[in-house]
Amino acid sequence: xxxxxxxxxxxxxxxxxxxxxxxxxxxxxxxxxxxxxxxxxxxxxxxxxxxxxxxxxxxxxxxxxxxxxxxxxxxxxxxxxxxxxxxxxxxxxxxxxxxxxxxxxxxxxxxxxxxx
Amino acid sequence: xxxxxxxxxxxxxxxxxxxxxxxxxxxxxxxxxxxxxxxxxxxxxxxxxxxxxxxxxxxxxxxxxxxxxxxxxxxxxxxxxxxxxxxxxxxxxxxxxxxxxxxxxxxxxxxxxxxx
Numbered sequence: 001x002x003x004x005x006x007x008x009x010x011x012x013x014x015x016x017x018x019x020x021x022x023x024x025x026x027x028x029x030x031x032x033x034x035x036x037x038x039x040x041x042x043x044x045x046x047x048x049x050x051x052x053x054x055x056x057x058x059x060x061x062x063x064x065x066x067x068x069x070x071x072x073x074x075x076x077x078x079x080x081x082x083x084x085x086x087x088x089x090x091x092x093x094x095x096x097x098x099x100x101x102x103x104x105x106x107x108x109x110x111x112x113x114x115x116x
Numbered sequence: 117x118x119x120x121x122x123x124x125x126x127x128x129x130x131x132x133x134x135x136x137x138x139x140x141x142x143x144x145x146x147x148x149x150x151x152x153x154x155x156x157x158x159x160x161x162x163x164x165x166x167x168x169x170x171x172x173x174x175x176x177x178x179x180x181x182x183x184x185x186x187x188x189x190x191x192x193x194x195x196x197x198x199x200x201x202x203x204x205x206x207x208x209x210x211x212x213x214x215x216x217x218x219x220x221x222x223x224x225x226x227x228x229x230x231x232x
Contacts, residue, residue: 005134008131008137009132009134012128012131012132012137013132015124015128015198016125016128016129016132018121018125021124021128021201024205025205025208028205028206028208028209028212029208029209029212030212074209076206076209079202079205079206080206082131082198082202083199083202083203083206085137086195086198086199086202087199089140089141089144089195090144090192090195090196090199092141092144092145093144093145093190093192096144096145096146
């Protein structure tokens with residue numbers, strides 16, 4: 001699997017869970033310690049840490065421990081790969097919709113000419 | 117779970133698999149019959165159909181059977197929700213990066229004034 005495909009794999013897998021999405025969403029606003037990240041969630045710290053480990057294994061975040069505090073930060077590269085893939089799909093789809101509109105327009109102006 | 121959150125859930129879950137991504141990517145170029153969609157993949161039709169059923173259950177595609185031919189088409193709404201979520205995350209992150217740049221600039225111009 002190429003680098004781009006494996007980035008997509010990692011990003012979409014990581015983001016398929018609401019806790020992980022919320023964690024990413026918090027971290028795009030700036031780095032945060034694990035305990036602060038965990039606070040909004042109705043789950044124990046060990047359950048939350050599992051989600052962080054998925055995010056870290058998928059390369060969407062990195063973390064560093066200084067003293068007793070582990071601080072997480074987001075890596076934007078894989079999110080960017082996922083966004084650009086989705087943007088490309090929309091462009092393909094839009095190009096098709098434009099071709100269809102052109103076709104309909106050609107057919108309609110053809111009919112009007114034939115009628116005239 | 118709200119409508120937007122459940123769209124994200126569906127989209128990211130569906131796209132976490134390379135066969136499903138490739139299927140979506142083909143369908144953004146226009147509707148296609150199941151057999152044509154399945155052709156590029158080194159798997160049997162039943163295995164491929166499982167992926168199509170996930171895409172359909174997640175609402176990323178719809179299909180219609182006419183005679184013996186089932187034709188699939190992409191639904192863009194959930195892809196668009198996923199793209200707009202990712203775009204928002206990038207905007208948050210960019211705003212933070214801009215604030216950091218402003219801060220560094222303020223600090224540096226402060227130092228230069230102090231030196232002068």
